[in-house]
Amino acid sequence: MRQRGRDPSDSLAREVDELLSSETGRTRWLDLCFRLIILALAALWLLAPPAGRGHEATDGKAIATTP
DSSP states (O other): OOOOGGGGHHHHHHHHHHHSSHHHHHHHHHHHHHHHHHHHHHHHHSSOOOTSSSSSOOHHHHHHOOO
């Protein structure tokens, strides 16, 4: 005999249903999505090359020692 409350997949499915159907679940999903978007934007900002650095001043010593 299988007891309905003892099956882990049954309790997991019930938990997911509660999260998706309740207002708290929606808030948690929105919070999670917001945080993921912020992390993605931060990663893009950190990995993007700096703007406006087309040419930098050359090193004077390097120019003087070049034949």
